[in-house]
Amino acid sequence: MATIWAGIDAGKSHHHCVAIDESGCRLLSRRVANDEPELLELLTDIRALGDEVTWGIDLADGGAALVIALLVGHDQPVHYISGRAIHRASESYRGEGKTDAKDAAVIADQIRIRRDLQPLRTGDETVTDLKILTGRRMDLVADRTRTVNRLRAQLAGIFPGLERVLDLTNTGPLVLLTGYQTPAALRRTGRKRLETWLRNRRVLRADRLAETACEAADRQHTSLPGEKLTAQMVHTLAAEVITLNRQVGEIDKAIEARFREHRDFEVITSMPGLGVILGAEFLAATGGDMTAFGTADRLAGFGGVAPVPRDSGKISGNLRRPRRYNRRLQRVFYISALFSIRHCDESRRFYERKRGEGKRHIQAVLALARRRVNVLWALLRDGRRYELTPPTARAA
Numbered sequence: 001m002a003t004i005w006a007g008i009d010a011g012k013s014h015h016h017c018v019a020i021d022e023s024g025c026r027l028l029s030r031r032v033a034n035d036e037p038e039l040l041e042l043l044t045d046i047r048a049l050g051d052e053v054t055w056g057i058d059l060a061d062g063g064a065a066l067v068i069a070l071l072v073g074h075d076q077p078v079h080y081i082s083g084r085a086i087h088r089a090s091e092s093y094r095g096e097g098k099t100d101a102k103d104a105a106v107i108a109d110q111i112r113i114r115r116d117l118q119p120l121r122t123g124d125e126t127v128t129d130l131k132i133l134t135g136r137r138m139d140l141v142a143d144r145t146r147t148v149n150r151l152r153a154q155l156a157g158i159f160p161g162l163e164r165v166l167d168l169t170n171t172g173p174l175v176l177l178t179g180y181q182t183p184a185a186l187r188r189t190g191r192k193r194l195e196t197w198l199r200n201r202r203v204l205r206a207d208r209l210a211e212t213a214c215e216a217a218d219r220q221h222t223s224l225p226g227e228k229l230t231a232q233m234v235h236t237l238a239a240e241v242i243t244l245n246r247q248v249g250e251i252d253k254a255i256e257a258r259f260r261e262h263r264d265f266e267v268i269t270s271m272p273g274l275g276v277i278l279g280a281e282f283l284a285a286t287g288g289d290m291t292a293f294g295t296a297d298r299l300a301g302f303g304g305v306a307p308v309p310r311d312s313g314k315i316s317g318n319l320r321r322p323r324r325y326n327r328r329l330q331r332v333f334y335i336s337a338l339f340s341i342r343h344c345d346e347s348r349r350f351y352e353r354k355r356g357e358g359k360r361h362i363q364a365v366l367a368l369a370r371r372r373v374n375v376l377w378a379l380l381r382d383g384r385r386y387e388l389t390p391p392t393a394r395a396a
Contacts, residue, residue: 002021002022002049002050002051002052003021003022003050003051003052003053003054004019004020004021004027004046004049004050004052004053004054005019005020005021005053005054005055005056005108005109005111005112006018006019006020006028006046006053006054006055006056006108007019007020007055007056007057007103007104007105007106007107007108007109007110007111008055008056008057008058008064008067008104008107009058009100009101009103009104009107010057010058010059010063010064010067011034011063011100012034012062012063013033013034013063014031014032014033014034015031015032015034015039015064015067016029016030016031016032016100016101016103016104017029017030017031017032017042017046017104018101018104018105018107018108019046019049019053019108020105020108020109020112021050022112024109024112026105027049028045028046028049029101029104029105030042030045031100031101034063034066034067036066036070039066039067039070040070043070043071043074043076053076053077054077054079054111054112055071055076055077055078055079055111056078056079056080056081056107056108056110056111056117057078057079057080057081057107057120058080058081058082058083058086058103058107059080060080060120061131068120069122072120072121072122077119078119078120079111079117079118079119079120080117080118080120081107081110081111081114081117082324084324085110086103086106086107086110089106089110090102090103090106093105093106093109118292121287121289121292124288126258126259126261126262126283126288127262127283127284127287127288129258130255130258130259130262130280130283130284131284133251133254133255133258133280134255134277134280134281134284135284136251137248137251137252137255137277140244140247140248140251141248143244144241144244144245144248147237147240147241147244148168148169148241150237151168151177151234151237151238151241152168154230154233154234154237155177155181155234157224157226157230158181158182158224158226158227158230158231158234159181159182159183159216159220160220161183161216161217161219161220162183162186162213162216162217164216165212165213165216166212166213168241171203171204171242171245172198172203172204172205172206172209173209174238174241174242174245175198175201175203175238175242176198176203176209176213177234177235177238178235178238178239178242179197179235180194180213181230181231181234181235182223182227182231183216183217183218183220183221184217184223185231186213186214186216186217187214187217187218190214191210191211191214192210194210194213194214195207195210198210252276252277255276255277255280256276256280258280259276259279259280259283262283262288264283264288264380264383265279266385267379267380267383267384267385267386268282268283268376268379268380270379270385270386271336271372271375271376271379271386272339272340272343272344272346272347272386273335273336273337273338273339273340273343273344273347273372274332274336274376275339278332278335278336278339281328281331281332282329282332284328285303285326285328285329285332286299286302286329290377290380290381295377296373296374296377296378299373299377300370300373300374301322301325302325302326302329303325303326303329303330303332303333303369303373304321304322304325304326304327304329304330304333305330305333305334305366305369305370305373306322306370307319307320307321307322308320308321308322333369333372333373334365334366334369336369336372337365337366337368337369337372338365340368340372341365341368346388347368347372350367350368350371351364351365351368354367354368
C-alpha cells in the first residue's frame with residue numbers, strides 16, 4: 001500500500017502543494033488557486049498517487065480555512081505545523097533560497113518524519129463563533145487602547161492639567177471632552193452649568209467631575225499654539241472611544257449569549273477567576289476538545305505555563321520559560337490566576353506560599369496558573385463544577 005505525504009504552503013489567493021513518497025521523492029508540485037474547484041481537482045490528483053495520503057499545512061484558519069474544510073470533509077488526515085517550525089527545519093535542507101515550492105516540500109517531509117504533530121479537527125459551531133467573536137473583541141479593545149493613547153497625547157498638548165486628572169477609561173470624562181476641551185471653554189461655562197450639562201447626559205457623579213474639570217481650568221490661563229484644531233481632534237477622538245466602548249459592550253453580550261450554549265459553560269465559569277470573556281477565550285484558543293491534548297501537562301505546555309528543562313552536560317535541574325506556546329491561552333491562564341488571587345482564598349494562600357518561598361510575583365502567579373490548569377482539566381474531564389471541597393474528600 002503506497003503512502004503519500006502532501007504539504008501545502010497556504011496563502012490568501014493561492015496555495016502551493018508538494019507531494020512526496022516514502023523515500024522523499026517529489027511526485028507532484030503544483031500552485032493552485034484558493035477556489036473550491038481547483039482544490040478538489042488537486043485532492044483528486046493527490047489521492048490518485050497512492051492508497052493513503054497524509055496532509056500538512058502551515059495555517060490553521062484564515063486563508064487556509066477552505067482547503068482544510070475540504071480535506072476534513074473528505075476524511076483526509078490534516079496536520080498543522082507552524083511557520084516558525086518550517087523556517088527552522090528549512091535550514092537543514094539543501095539550498096538557501098526560499099520559495100513556496102520549497103516550503104511546501106519541507107512541510108510534506110516534516111509530516112513524513114515527525115510523530116508529534118496534532119491533527120486538525122473541525123470544531124463545533126459554538127467554538128467557531130467564539131473564535132470569531134473573541135477575535136473581533138481583541139481588535140476592538142486594541143483600537144480603543146490606541147485611540148485613548150492618541151486622545152491623551154492630544155489633550156496633554158493643550159490642557160495637561162485636565163489630562164492628568166481625568167480617567168479616560170470611564171464614560172464621564174469622555175462625555176466631558178465631547179463638549180469641552182479647553183480651559184477657557186470650561187471657565188466660561190462655570191461649575192454649575194457644567195454639572196447640569198453632564199447630568200443631562202446621564203453622567204455619574206457629575207458634581208465631582210465638574211468640580212475637578214473647573215479646578216484644572218482655573219490653573220491654566222495660557223492658550224497654547226494649535227489649540228483650536230487640537231480641541232476639534234480631542235472631540236473626535238473622545239467620540240470614537242465612546243463608540244468603541246459601545247461596540248465592545250455589544251460584542252461582550254454576543255459572546256456571553258453564544259458561550260452559554262456550550263456544554264462546558266457551567267464548568268468553566270465555576271472556576272474562580274474564569275468569567276465569561278476569559279472562559280470564551282479559553283474555548284477559542286483550545287478548540288474546546290481536551291482530548292486533543294491528552295493530558296493536563298500538554299495543555300499547560302501549550303498554554304506556556306509549564307517550565308521546560310535547560311540541562312547540558314553536568315548542569316541539570318535548570319528550568320526556563322517556554323518559547324513555543326499559544327500567547328492567547330497563556331494570557332487567559334495568567335489573568336484568571338490574578339483574578340483568583342483577589343477572590344479565592346485557596347488561590348491567595350497558594351500565591352502567598354510561593355512568595356514566601358522566595359519566588360517573584362510573576363513566578364508565583366505562573367505557578368498558580370499551572371496548578372489551576374490541573375484543576376480545570378479535571379473539571380472538564382469529569383464534567384463537574386468547581387467546589388472548594390472535592391467529592392472524594394467529602395466521601396472520606
